Amino acid sequence: xxxxxxxxxxxxxxxxxxxxxxxxxxxxxxxxxxxxxxxxxxxxxxxxxxxxxxxxxxxxxxxxxxxxxxxxxxxxxxxxxxxxxxxxxxxxxxxxxxxxxxxxxxxxxxxxxxxxxxxxxxxxxxxxxxxxxxxxxxxxxxxxxxxxxxxxxxxxxxxxxxxxxxxxxxxxxxxxxxxxxxxxxxxxxxxxxxxxxxxxxxxxxxxxxxxxxxxxxxxxxxxxxxx
Numbered sequence: 001x002x003x004x005x006x007x008x009x010x011x012x013x014x015x016x017x018x019x020x021x022x023x024x025x026x027x028x029x030x031x032x033x034x035x036x037x038x039x040x041x042x043x044x045x046x047x048x049x050x051x052x053x054x055x056x057x058x059x060x061x062x063x064x065x066x067x068x069x070x071x072x073x074x075x076x077x078x079x080x081x082x083x084x085x086x087x088x089x090x091x092x093x094x095x096x097x098x099x100x101x102x103x104x105x106x107x108x109x110x111x112x113x114x115x116x117x118x119x120x121x122x123x124x125x126x127x128x129x130x131x132x133x134x135x136x137x138x139x140x141x142x143x144x145x146x147x148x149x150x151x152x153x154x155x156x157x158x159x160x161x162x163x164x165x166x167x168x169x170x171x172x173x174x175x176x177x178x179x180x181x182x183x184x185x186x187x188x189x190x191x192x193x194x195x196x197x198x199x200x201x202x203x204x205x206x207x208x209x210x211x212x213x214x215x216x217x218x219x220x221x222x223x224x225x226x227x
Contacts, residue, residue, distance in 0.1 A: 001154035034171055036107040036220055038102035039212025045101065049094030050197055056086050057197045063087050082144060109220070125170040132163040153196025157186030157203045172219075178211045 056063040063085050064070045072083050082088050110117040134161025140152050164179030182203050189199040 002031075027156075034175075034215070035102075035105040036212045036214070036216030036218075037109075038085040038105040039208045039215060041100040041101040042170040043205045043208030043210075043212060045094055045098040046208065047201055047206075049090055049097075050205060052094075053087055053090050053197060056090070082141075100117075101216060121170055127169050128170060129163045132159050132166055135159070138161075150193035150196065151190075154186045154189035154193070154198045157182050157189060157199065161186060172215070174211065174215060174218075178207065181207055 049099040065084050065086060070081055107117055136155065140155045140159070143149075143151055143155065161179040161182030161184075164175050164182065168176035168179065185199050185203045185207070189196060192199070
């Protein structure tokens with residue numbers, strides 16, 4: 001009996017050691033400090049932004065800030081006309097609010113876990129996210145310049161989904177499925193071009209909130225309850 005207990009104890013220690021090694025390897029190869037709360041905060045910011053943008057998108061309010069300047073910009077073909085719209089500034093404010101809140105919450109989680117937020121893995125993650133987003137941003141900017149506004153919302157969803165899938169190998173696997181969901185929404189939105197704001201709210205708002213809640217319950221709830 002004594003030897004059986006001793007064997008089981010050694011076996012458990014070996015399993016614990018293997019799990020520790022596995023966690024260390026995962027930390028070194030994947031950025032695992034993404035907070036579920038950051039997804040929730042980003043989703044809320046997107047929904048608030050969609051709420052502010054709604055009257056401008058559907059014509060209840062004039063989306064041009066300065067009509068005279070906009071006429072001159074349109075006649076000269078200047079791309080600065082984009083800066084002369086309320087929608088641009090709403091989109092920019094929404095993006096910055098989501099980015100800052102996500103960074104703060106991820107930084108807090110990373111600090112608690114003792115994981116550096118700006119290591120090599122985080123740099124690879126940022127690079128793989130940035131490439132599709134930058135390329136997509138340039139492409140969509142040209143669409144706006146040529147007046148093809150209807151494809152902006154589905155385009156953002158598609159390129160954002162590709163960015164998430166591209167970066168998923170450097171972070172939690174759930175990011176990949178979020179990316180697939182964004183792409184599916186973007187493809188459906190191509191068939192309903194006039195409803196881009198609704199798909200935008202669904203993709204950047206509700207999907208992020210659902211993802212954030214799921215991630216929090218799966219990875220962070222036990223730690224929070226334990227405290």
